[in-house]
Amino acid sequence: MTPVDVTLGQVARQAGVSPATASRALNGKNGVKPDVRERVKIIADALGYRPNRAARNLAGGRTSVIGLIIGSSHFRDDFYATTLVEAVAFEADRHDEGLMLLTDSKSPSTAVRNMVSDGLVEGVIVGALAAGDEWVVELIEANVPTVLVGAHPPQPDVCVVDVETLRSTADLVGHMIDSGCERLAILTGPSYRQDALTRLDGFRLAHSERDLAVDEDLVFRSNYRRRSGYDLSDTIIESGANGVFASNDDMAFGLFQGLRERHVSVPGDISLAGFDGTFSTDLSAPELTTIVVPYEQLAQAAVRSLVQLIDGETPAMVQMIEPEIRFGETTRPPNN
Amino acid sequence: MTPVDVTLGQVARQAGVSPATASRALNGKNGVKPDVRERVKIIADALGYRPNRAARNLAGGRTSVIGLIIGSSHFRDDFYATTLVEAVAFEADRHDEGLMLLTDSKSPSTAVRNMVSDGLVEGVIVGALAAGDEWVVELIEANVPTVLVGAHPPQPDVCVVDVETLRSTADLVGHMIDSGCERLAILTGPSYRQDALTRLDGFRLAHSERDLAVDEDLVFRSNYRRRSGYDLSDTIIESGANGVFASNDDMAFGLFQGLRERHVSVPGDISLAGFDGTFSTDLSAPELTTIVVPYEQLAQAAVRSLVQLIDGETPAMVQMIEPEIRFGETTRPPNN
DNA sequence: TTGTATGCGTTATCAA
DNA sequence: TTGATAACGCATACAA
Numbered sequence: 001m002t003p004v005d006v007t008l009g010q011v012a013r014q015a016g017v018s019p020a021t022a023s024r025a026l027n028g029k030n031g032v033k034p035d036v037r038e039r040v041k042i043i044a045d046a047l048g049y050r051p052n053r054a055a056r057n058l059a060g061g062r063t064s065v066i067g068l069i070i071g072s073s074h075f076r077d078d079f080y081a082t083t084l085v086e087a088v089a090f091e092a093d094r095h096d097e098g099l100m101l102l103t104d105s106k107s108p109s110t111a112v113r114n115m116v117s118d119g120l121v122e123g124v125i126v127g128a129l130a131a132g133d134e135w136v137v138e139l140i141e142a143n144v145p146t147v148l149v150g151a152h153p154p155q156p157d158v159c160v161v162d163v164e165t166l167r168s169t170a171d172l173v174g175h176m177i178d179s180g181c182e183r184l185a186i187l188t189g190p191s192y193r194q195d196a197l198t199r200l201d202g203f204r205l206a207h208s209e210r211d212l213a214v215d216e217d218l219v220f221r222s223n224y225r226r227r228s229g230y231d232l233s234d235t236i237i238e239s240g241a242n243g244v245f246a247s248n249d250d251m252a253f254g255l256f257q258g259l260r261e262r263h264v265s266v267p268g269d270i271s272l273a274g275f276d277g278t279f280s281t282d283l284s285a286p287e288l289t290t291i292v293v294p295y296e297q298l299a300q301a302a303v304r305s306l307v308q309l310i311d312g313e314t315p316a317m318v319q320m321i322e323p324e325i326r327f328g329e330t331t332r333p334p335n336n
Numbered sequence: 337m338t339p340v341d342v343t344l345g346q347v348a349r350q351a352g353v354s355p356a357t358a359s360r361a362l363n364g365k366n367g368v369k370p371d372v373r374e375r376v377k378i379i380a381d382a383l384g385y386r387p388n389r390a391a392r393n394l395a396g397g398r399t400s401v402i403g404l405i406i407g408s409s410h411f412r413d414d415f416y417a418t419t420l421v422e423a424v425a426f427e428a429d430r431h432d433e434g435l436m437l438l439t440d441s442k443s444p445s446t447a448v449r450n451m452v453s454d455g456l457v458e459g460v461i462v463g464a465l466a467a468g469d470e471w472v473v474e475l476i477e478a479n480v481p482t483v484l485v486g487a488h489p490p491q492p493d494v495c496v497v498d499v500e501t502l503r504s505t506a507d508l509v510g511h512m513i514d515s516g517c518e519r520l521a522i523l524t525g526p527s528y529r530q531d532a533l534t535r536l537d538g539f540r541l542a543h544s545e546r547d548l549a550v551d552e553d554l555v556f557r558s559n560y561r562r563r564s565g566y567d568l569s570d571t572i573i574e575s576g577a578n579g580v581f582a583s584n585d586d587m588a589f590g591l592f593q594g595l596r597e598r599h600v601s602v603p604g605d606i607s608l609a610g611f612d613g614t615f616s617t618d619l620s621a622p623e624l625t626t627i628v629v630p631y632e633q634l635a636q637a638a639v640r641s642l643v644q645l646i647d648g649e650t651p652a653m654v655q656m657i658e659p660e661i662r663f664g665e666t667t668r669p670p671n672n
Numbered sequence: 673t674t675g676t677a678t679g680c681g682t683t684a685t686c687a688a
Numbered sequence: 689t690t691g692a693t694a695a696c697g698c699a700t701a702c703a704a
Contacts, residue, residue, distance in 0.1 A: 007681060018691045023683060031689060052455045054399070055681030057390040058696045065436075065456070082418040089437050098456065099437045100401075101421070103429045119388045119697090120401070120434065120456070261596070343697060354675045359699055367673060391697030394680045455681090675704075681696105688691080 006049040014047065015040045026051070027061075053098070057119055065098035066306055067124040080276065080293070084127055084149065087299030095303055123306045125149055145309035149302045151195035157317070159309060161301045163293050164320040165195060169202025170209065172273055172291055172325050173245050177206060179332045181243025181271050185218035185236060187229060187255070189247045196224070199247045199275060222247070226254035233258025242270055243331075249274035249290055256288070256330065272330040277323075287328030297321045342385040350383065351376045362387070363397075389434070393455060401434035402642055403460040416612065416629070420463055420485065423635030431639055459642045461485055481645035485638045487531035493653070495645060497637045500656040501531060504627050505538025506545065508609055508661050509581050513546060515668045517579025517607050521554035521572060523565060523591070525583045532560070535583045535611060558583070562590035569594025578606055579667075585610035585626055592624070592666065608666040613659075623664030633657045 012022035017036060025032045025040035026049075043049075057063040068088050070081050085101075092099040100121050123145030126136060136155055139146045148160040176184055186203045189196025200219075207214045218241055222228045229251030236244060236255065246252035252274030259266055266272050266286075277292030298321055305315035348358035353372060361368045361376035362385075379385075393399040404424050406417050421437070428435040436457050459481030462472060472491055475482045484496040512520055522539045525532025536555075543550045554577055558564045565587030572580060572591065582588035588610030595602055602608050602622075613628030634657055641651035663669075 008683095009681075019682080020684085020692080021690060024690090027683085029683095033689060036689085050454055052394075052681050054390040054393040054455050055696090056683075058388075058394055058680090058698090059682035059684075060696070061683050063390070068437075082421075085418075085421070085437070089439050093439045098454075101404075101425050101435045101437050103425050118386055118434070119390050257593075341697095344699095345697075355698075356676075356700080357674055360674090363699080365699095369673060372673085388697050391680090392699075394682090394696085395698040395700075396680065397699055673704105675702105677702085678700090680698090683695090685694080686692090688689105 006044075006047045008049070008051070011040065011044045011047055011049045015043045062310070063098075063120055063122050064096060065100055065121050066092060066303070066310075067100045067102045067121040068127065069102045069124055070127040080150075080278075081127060083295045084299065087295040088125060088303060091296075091299040091303040095307055097303065097307065123147070123310045125302050125306055145306060147302045147306045147309065149298055151193070151198060159305050159315055159317055161298055161305065161319045161321065163298065163323050165198040165323075166202045166205060168291050168323050168325060169199050169245075169275070170205040172289070173203050173206035174209065175325075175327075176243050176245060176271055176273060176331060177210060177212070179271070181241075183215070183218065183239075183241045184243040184245065185220060185239060185241035187220050187222045187232060187244065187246040187251045189222065189224040191221070193224075196247055203245055222251060224248050224250060226250040229254025229256075230258045233262060233264075236270070237262065237264060244270060244272050246272065246274045249276040249278040249288060252288055252290070252330075266330050267332050271332055277326065286330060287326075289328040289331040290326055292324045292326050294321050294323055342380075342383045344385070344387070347376065347380045347383055347385050351379045398646070399434075399456055399458050400432060401436055401457050402428060402639070402646075403436045403438045403457040404463065405438045405460055406463040416486075416614075417463060419631045420635065423631040424461060424639060427632075427635040427639040431643055433639065433643065459483070459646045461638050461642055481642060483638045483642045483645065485634055487529070487534060495641050495651055495653055497634055497641065497655045497657065499629050499634065499659050501534040501659075502538045502541060504659050504661060505535050505581075505611070506541040508625070508627055509539050509542035510545065511661075511663075512579050512581060512607055512609060512667060513542060513548070515607070517577075519551070519554065519575075519577045520579040520581065521556060521575060521577035523556050523558045523568060523580065523582045523587045525558065525560040527557070529560075532583055539581055558587060560584050560586060562586040565590025565592075566594040569598060569600075572606070573598065573600060580606060580608050582608065582610045585612040585614040585624060588624055588626070588666075602666050603668050607668055613662065622666060623662075625664040625667040626662055628660045628662050630657050630659055 008019050008022055012019040015022060015036075017025075017040065021032060021036065022040050022044075025037040026044060053063055053065065068085065070085060089099050102124065124139065125147050126139070127149060136146065136148065136158065140158060146158060148155065148158055149162070151162055151165070173184070186200065188200050191197065204214050218239060220232060220235065222232065224247065229246060231254075233255060237259075244255060246255060252272055256266060256272060259270060259272075264270055273289040275291045277290050301319050301321060305319070308315040344355050344358055348355040351358060351372075353361075353376065357368060357372065358376050358380075361373040362380060389399055389401065404421065406421060425435050438460065460475065461483050462475070463485060472482065472484065472494065476494060482494060484491065484494055485498070487498055487501070509520065522536065524536050527533065540550050554575060556568060556571065558568065560583065565582060567590075569591060573595075580591060582591055588608055592602060592608060595606060595608075600606055609625040611627045613626050637655050637657060641655070644651040
């Protein structure tokens with residue numbers, strides 16, 4: 001018992017037109033008398049017509065299915081990844097696009113073929129964290145509409161949506177400096193991640209803008225993991241830093257815990273800021289000063305651009321979304 | 337430039353057979369000479385043939401796409417949900433099934449129709465947290481192959497995969513009792529969640545098995561949120577409990593933090609255990625005693641059962657996966 | 673065991 | 689502005 005199956009033909013017959021006309025009417029093609037179009041639409045609606053995606057695809061029309069690739073290894077521990085998935089799912093739904101979740105469990109090329117040659121997925125959004133270049137290159141070469149979201153290694157001729165990081169990081173770091181952190185440390189992310197590098201750049205930029213030199217002894221190479229923030233507590237304390245910019249909230253949180261256990265006051269003794277806006281809702285800690293990544297906007301821009309690409313339009317190649325700096329209780333107000 | 341597009345016809349021609357035979361050979365239908373089948377397979381492989389899912393579906397064959405519904409509201413804060421998504425994605429991929437992510441942002445019925453009548457998705461896995469009954473009923477009535485994973489309200493004639501909860505909870509709680517927690521408290525999850533109720537049942541069971549009465553003053557109705565665990569710290573301390581079973585790790589963790597800040601030793605003063613196995617990897621806290629939900633196995637069973645349903649076979653209607661109790665540093669060893 | 677023919681629901685081409 | 693008609697790639701009933 002196939003559940004619901006109103007076909008275009010049925011709608012057309014009801015409306016007293018040919019399937020072709022009905023198709024045109026429903027798909028917004030021009031060359032249909034307005035009243036006819038209206039009538040067809042109403043009937044389609046009344047009958048609960050839904051185009052069969054498979055048939056539509058086979059006939060050369062749009063599938064209305066897009067793919068999302070997230071490196072599977074990053075799925076589990078990366079709040080960024082899961083939040084992005086949710087946001088993209090929501091946004092795709094709003095656009096009436098189906099969302100296929102693509103994994104990279106097999107070889108990247110397999111992933112590419114699976115979507116392209118299967119003929120179901122019309123374009124893909126590549127989560128930053130997946131950023132193995134091979135994929136992207138393969139995708140581009142295969143002429144698959146592709147949108148990169150998040151910081152990827154520089155790619156020519158690829159549509160990319162990202163959070164503005166350099167300026168906002170510099171602003172936040174600058175704020176910390178201006179509010180009395182003359183000994184400001186940074187916990188970096190792993191150096192193979194573009195976003196980590198840019199956050200470090202922002203840290204440096206804030207200093208150079210104030211004609212200050214970065215104390216390299218206060219640059220702690222780390223890995224974005226909460227544990228590492230926690231483990232660095234003693235080191236930070238011994239370094240004599242009175243402020244720390246952690247390159248993500250996870251590390252900031254770990255460090256916060258460590259400091260609290262060692263009875264170091266935040267922000268009394270040490271100011272602390274992070275990046276991501278991860279722990280917005282449910283946390284048994286004071287609100288962290290951080291840069292909030294606007295996932296929803298990222299997802300919106302990504303889906304919109306992808307749809308444009310698929311439709312043959314040309315969206316902006318690079319879109320930088322402005323994040324919001326949220327001042328919490330872990331930093332002091334500026335002293336001016 | 338359509339990327340790759342080897343059709344069945346091309347494979348057939350290369351192999352010197354008709355498309356029909358090639359189809360049969362590739363799909364494992366019987367009535368094909370073994371050597372012919374082998375030859376076709378080899379050629380298909382060499383050519384990199386991939387069946388066009390749309391065409392296949394249109395012709396009445398399988399789409400090899402399944403859907404996954406997760407209540408969107410649970411996506412963000414629920415580790416359970418995201419982990420399940422990852423596990424299902426992985427498992428679907430292993431079965432060479434595409435995975436569509438279905439949201440419930442619109443009306444549930446819309447979600448149902450979107451998948452069914454579009455003709456792309458052949459069956460759905462419903463994440464426990466989505467458990468609005470309406471969906472399930474609609475799905476079943478629409479005759480859509482459906483597998484429920486996680487604790488749903490009781491449903492007749494629906495394939496369900498879940499974690500064995502009652503026995504394992506009773507075992508863990510029993511262990512706590514036996515190791516000296518004569519005043520054992522519980523933080524429950526929200527009462528509208530089946531899993532929360534079962535965990536409470538397990539708590540009671542452990543008591544009744546020992547002819548002990550549950551001290552209702554030590555049953556704290558809560559909501560699974562970390563914050564609530566944290567906020568209940570004082571209450572717990574005042575209650576004089578020397579052990580707490582938190583119905584999930586999030587609350588356990590919140591409570592742990594709160595207790596630590598109040599300089600209450602865990603497990604010295606208060607033993608603490610959770611449920612889920614959420615914080616397995618990266619945590620700046622001692623390892624929590626907990627019941628580890630086997631997500632991979634859940635996902636495996638769910639996908640396998642769904643595929644069976646789609647193929648017209650009849651999988652076990654109820655599958656209970658045994659979790660593992662992991663003893664960490666937050667409980668004392670049994671005193672016998 | 674194999675090949676031929678037909679149809680799935682839709683869009684696109686081409687006449688009308 | 690509209691309506692026939694031909695694909696799209698595949699699976700199946702039927703004939704061979």
